[in-house]
Amino acid sequence: MTSICLIQSEVTELNSRKTTKRNSELFPSCLTQEVGSVTRSQRASVLSSQTLLTILNVELLYLRIVAAPEN
16 A cells, blocks of 8 residues: 555556646746645645655554554
8 A cells, every 4th residue: 555655646646747837838927826736736745755654654553553562
């Protein structure tokens, strides 16, 4: 599941870069919109990274609880 999240994040970022590049070629005067879309994609990337870290932390905690010997 973790690898699927990473792949999906990379594909989304790649598609965002392609769209931004295409838009800048079609509309060279729209620099502010381009900067806005890049900022949004960076925020999305950071959020997905934070979510992934949270998922990993929860999985590690679960493994510790399950693997801990009972007294």
